[in-house]
Amino acid sequence: MKKGVRKIYQEVAPTYELINHVLTLGMDILWRKRAAWIAAKIRAGEKYASPTSRPFRILDVCSGTGEMARDLAVRMDRKKALKAEIYAADGSPSMIHRAKNKEHLRSVRFTLADAGNLPFPDSTFDLITISFSTRNLNPNPQAMLSYLREFFRILKPEGTFLNLETSQPPLPVIKTLYHLYIRLIVKPAGYLISGSRAGYNYLSYTMPRFYDAPEFSALCRKAGFSFIQHSLLFLGAAAIHTARK
């Protein structure tokens, strides 16, 4: 993880969740829950068959303060058939520290690790999730590809990669309004609440430059994934991709 990015997350960790909820009017909470619901469907084998005789392992990469890992744990705790071992990895000690104190996360195994060099053998996980972090792994398409290949490496054959990330609305007028919102609201409000100018400059720089949904699908395909699907959230402001090894 780059030093600058680690410093940003150290600065924004205390207010990180609050700002997300304010800036998305709470929609980030619903989007993670939707991603966890898709994960549970995958676990239940409704979409893809998975043998039940071995533990179903999930890794939440760039888990941050653990909101996605918590939603996964809550979902998987609901029914015996959804039982899973959940792991979470992040490169920021400050963010992991916040996650570890949360209810529902006691059974989650945390690792401090860079997403590009995850300390797991090949073919370890049935499912890898990542939420609102892929942008951080994208200084350029080549770097993004190498992270995606790392996720591919540690997924079991037939395992699924699930990506929840901001995207680009397909309708030009909505896209223009969305970019204006990022520039005029996200950047100053993020700074005002967190006190971190660098943090919200970074966010407002990376959001408009990230891929649209078909472009991200193409990158996943290039990294080796197949059966790639996506659904758009809030007119394409965000998207959930699933892709199979």
Ligand SMILES: C[S@@+](CC[C@H](N)C(=O)[O-])C[C@H]1O[C@@H](n2cnc3c(N)ncnc32)[C@H](O)[C@@H]1O
């Ligand atoms: C925007 S937060 C998202 C956190 C969480 N997934 C969520 O849904 O709120 C991005 C997280 O990615 C982590 N991160 C960024 N680059 C990373 C890298 N190269 N390796 C590991 N973690 C990284 C940061 O520490 C931060 O916790």
